Amino acid sequence: RIRHYKWEAKYEYRSPDCFKKLVITVNGRSPGPTILAQKGDTIVVELKNSLDTENVAIHWHGIRQIDTPWFDGTEGVTQCPILPGETFKYQFIVDRPGTYLYHAHYGMQREAGLYGSIRVALPDGESEPFAYDYDRSIILNDWYHSTAYEQASGLSSSNFSWVGEPQSLLIQGRGKFNCSSLTFASSDSNGVCIPSNPECSPYVLTVIPGKTYRLRVASLTGLSALSFQVEGHNMTVVEADGHYVEPFVVKSLFIYSGETYSVLIKADQNPSRNYWIQTNVVSRKPKTTPGLAIFNYYPNHPRRSPPTSPPVGPLWDDVAPRLAQSLSIKARQGHGRAPPATSDRVIVLLNTQNEVNGYRRWSVNNVSFDHPHTPYLIALKHNLTKEFDQTPPPDGYDFKNYDIYVKQNNSNATTSSGIYRLKFNTTVDVILQNANTMNVNDSETHPWHLHGHDFWVLGHGSGKFDISKDPKNYNLANPIEKNTVPVHRYGWTALRFVADNPGAWAFHCHIESHFYMGMGVVFEEGIERVGKLPTSIMGCGASKGLRLP
Numbered sequence: 001r002i003r004h005y006k007w008e009a010k011y012e013y014r015s016p017d018c019f020k021k022l023v024i025t026v027n028g029r030s031p032g033p034t035i036l037a038q039k040g041d042t043i044v045v046e047l048k049n050s051l052d053t054e055n056v057a058i059h060w061h062g063i064r065q066i067d068t069p070w071f072d073g074t075e076g077v078t079q080c081p082i083l084p085g086e087t088f089k090y091q092f093i094v095d096r097p098g099t100y101l102y103h104a105h106y107g108m109q110r111e112a113g114l115y116g117s118i119r120v121a122l123p124d125g126e127s128e129p130f131a132y133d134y135d136r137s138i139i140l141n142d143w144y145h146s147t148a149y150e151q152a153s154g155l156s157s158s159n160f161s162w163v164g165e166p167q168s169l170l171i172q173g174r175g176k177f178n179c180s181s182l183t184f185a186s187s188d189s190n191g192v193c194i195p196s197n198p199e200c201s202p203y204v205l206t207v208i209p210g211k212t213y214r215l216r217v218a219s220l221t222g223l224s225a226l227s228f229q230v231e232g233h234n235m236t237v238v239e240a241d242g243h244y245v246e247p248f249v250v251k252s253l254f255i256y257s258g259e260t261y262s263v264l265i266k267a268d269q270n271p272s273r274n275y276w277i278q279t280n281v282v283s284r285k286p287k288t289t290p291g292l293a294i295f296n297y298y299p300n301h302p303r304r305s306p307p308t309s310p311p312v313g314p315l316w317d318d319v320a321p322r323l324a325q326s327l328s329i330k331a332r333q334g335h336g337r338a339p340p341a342t343s344d345r346v347i348v349l350l351n352t353q354n355e356v357n358g359y360r361r362w363s364v365n366n367v368s369f370d371h372p373h374t375p376y377l378i379a380l381k382h383n384l385t386k387e388f389d390q391t392p393p394p395d396g397y398d399f400k401n402y403d404i405y406v407k408q409n410n411s412n413a414t415t416s417s418g419i420y421r422l423k424f425n426t427t428v429d430v431i432l433q434n435a436n437t438m439n440v441n442d443s444e445t446h447p448w449h450l451h452g453h454d455f456w457v458l459g460h461g462s463g464k465f466d467i468s469k470d471p472k473n474y475n476l477a478n479p480i481e482k483n484t485v486p487v488h489r490y491g492w493t494a495l496r497f498v499a500d501n502p503g504a505w506a507f508h509c510h511i512e513s514h515f516y517m518g519m520g521v522v523f524e525e526g527i528e529r530v531g532k533l534p535t536s537i538m539g540c541g542a543s544k545g546l547r548l549p
């Protein structure tokens with residue numbers, strides 16, 4: 001079946017957390033419309049860029065784009081940006097059931113509000129390996145009052161200015177900023193922040209007592225790692241990034257930017273009242289008040305505040321329960337695909353914060369990523385070797401001498417547009433190695449997202465990865481497949497994937513500012529197998545004058 005969508009991306013004034021600012025909407029909404037499809041469907045999105053003075057591109061997060069690597073929506077990697085006034089047609093197959101996302105993938109544009117859900121159902125006649133009565137989706141986000149341009153300019157200036165902590169947390173596009181904390185006097189009179197604005201009334205999830213809900217929870221935060229809880233209710237985790245999870249029960253779910261989970265929640269509490277849905281920041285010292293929504297037991301009034309105070313989430317600086325959750329996520333019995341038993345290549349990626357020529361950057365193996373203006377896919381396919389650095393970045397770092405626990409001076413970092421070229425159909429292990437930042441006693445959580453693939457998560461550990469020892473403890477029996485995974489503070493995460501999807505694929509930290517500051521790489525595989533590129537993705541850099549056969 002073909003599912004045809006006509007979308008228009010536009011800047012509009014909105015007050016998602018009561019503070020009025022320009023938001024990118026899709027057909028008037030942020031989050032945008034949900035794509036509802038069935039496995040095997042073809043999705044066609046005709047996207048009109050009505051941003052007037054700004055380019056756009058949309059990434060279909062978690063969709064592998066098999067046979068359509070040019071519609072991955074990653075500006076600079078798989079396509080040229082879509083110019084103002086133009087309409088671009090994305091067309092791809094959703095080949096797997098599950099919970100996915102879409103969002104802008106141009107500069108720091110995702111932060112402006114262009115994002116939404118993709119929900120792919122099983123084919124007719126097939127059913128999930130768990131039972132539920134109703135299916136609901138929510139996206140968690142963090143929200144800044146500064147624009148993506150202000151943030152990007154601050155990050156890329158030699159007089160570095162960090163984006164800081166977000167002003168609020170949004171649950172399905174709704175949050176609450178404390179308007180009275182605004183310092184400029186005219187705020188209320190000119191309508192910049194109005195606490196009673198219905199746009200910032202809390203999201204309400206209405207449930208029928210006794211019924212079980214499949215809640216698809218996703219995070220697209222710009223910065224924050226989150227904990228998510230429904231007051232007084234347990235959650236059974238059953239899906240992660242489109243794969244069935246061996247069920248486990250949590251009181252709070254840790255979720256990192258770019259991840260999706262399905263949890264089952266039974267409305268089995270006292271039905272005469274409502275409950276809080278709460279999300280709060282973990283891993284960074286929170287300066288943002290928790291986000292709240294209402295878990296409304298029908299027929300209580302949906303706006304009736306729960307009689308209790310919102311639940312308190314886990315301690316922000318306690319890494320142990322987050323690592324424990326990461327280790328609990330395994331493929332559901334009888335459902336996972338087994339990974340290859342061995343790999344052909346091991347790439348260790350050291351994650352560091354660096355100073356490069358006076359600019360604050362993030363790097364992997366001391367190389368800070370800087371993508372060119374001719375998209376890699378086009379440059380590779382058409383042999384435009386001058387368009388990016390032909391020297392690949394290193395497969396490792398100085399394992400012996402690098403101390404991941406200390407603040408380094410990192411004077412040796414460079415920027416590069418070089419990419420990893422993978423032999424087609426080989427098995428690749430990637431070890432994400434975390435380290436100290438440029439501040440003493442500081443290491444951050446980074447959620448890494450891979451385009452074009454799912455990977456098996458073979459292990460997580462604390463400290464420095466030891467190649468002679470740690471692979472012996474890999475989970476090869478029932479590893480979960482995901483497309484986004486965190487590397488915890490001072491820890492490591494081991495992944496395995498098969499380079500079997502011809503194209504050029506970004507792999508990057510899903511923290512918007514970190515990717516912008518160079519925390520990413522690109523993998524190429526099987527470029528010779530990529531079919532004729534559509535001309536619609538061209539028109540920038542050296543693809544402008546390209547003479548096509």
Ligand SMILES: O=C1O[C@H]([C@@H](O)CO)C(O)=C1O
Pocket residue numbers: 162353437438439444513514
């Ligand atoms: O990239 C970052 O920069 C700041 C801080 O390290 C600047 O000193 C921070 O918290 C980040 O995540």
